[in-house]
């Protein structure tokens with residue numbers, strides 16, 4: 109390591125990586141998102157958290173835990189697989205697990221990174237296949253810009269301006285063994 113910079117393989121190629129958000133800052137960002145959700149949603153009994161696989165699910169679970177700690181609320185949580193609804197891949201098995209009826213509910217979609225917006229478009233498609241929510245909001249840990257569709261997040265942990273050829277890597281303990289946000293580039 110040199111000044112926090114290290115090299116490792118991403119999708120088969122060596123990339124330069126650097127941590128830009130540490131564990132504590134990430135935790136604070138999730139707590140702030142939770143407070144904003146509480147402030148902006150008066151009918152909390154209508155709320156349903158829907159995490160987008162993969163890391164959006166862990167993020168949604170953490171927001172669910174904070175809502176319990178801060179307000180004593182038990183907000184239902186579903187796990188959404190967007191792959192069957194994407195416009196760039198063949199349909200695959202739908203591994204979504206959403207046991208609650210979404211019709212009439214205030215859904216908060218949760219994902220780790222918002223980039224082109226295509227995953228969120230697919231997520232909305234997946235949701236409306238299940239029912240007719242009253243409202244759909246979006247919470248993301250990182251908004252890195254470069255939208256290709258008219259999609260914006262209601263709750264943003266960190267706005268991180270990036271170049272097209274960079275990559276944001278969110279690591280979560282449940283999946284990656286540690287909490288960290290890295291930026292990667294090939295130069």
Ligand SMILES: O=P(O)(O)OC[C@H]1O[C@H](OP(=O)(O)OP(=O)(O)O)[C@H](O)[C@@H]1O
Nearest residue numbers: 161162163220221222223224225226227
């Ligand atoms: O706004 P977009 O351009 O759609 O990019 C954002 C999506 O990309 C990543 O998912 P990825 O497809 O890498 O799957 P993963 O979460 O399972 O790693 C990330 O978790 C978001 O879901």
Ligand SMILES: O=c1cc[nH]c(=O)[nH]1
Nearest residue numbers: 221223274275276277
């Ligand atoms: O940089 C990016 C872009 C899409 N998805 C990610 O996880 N990171």
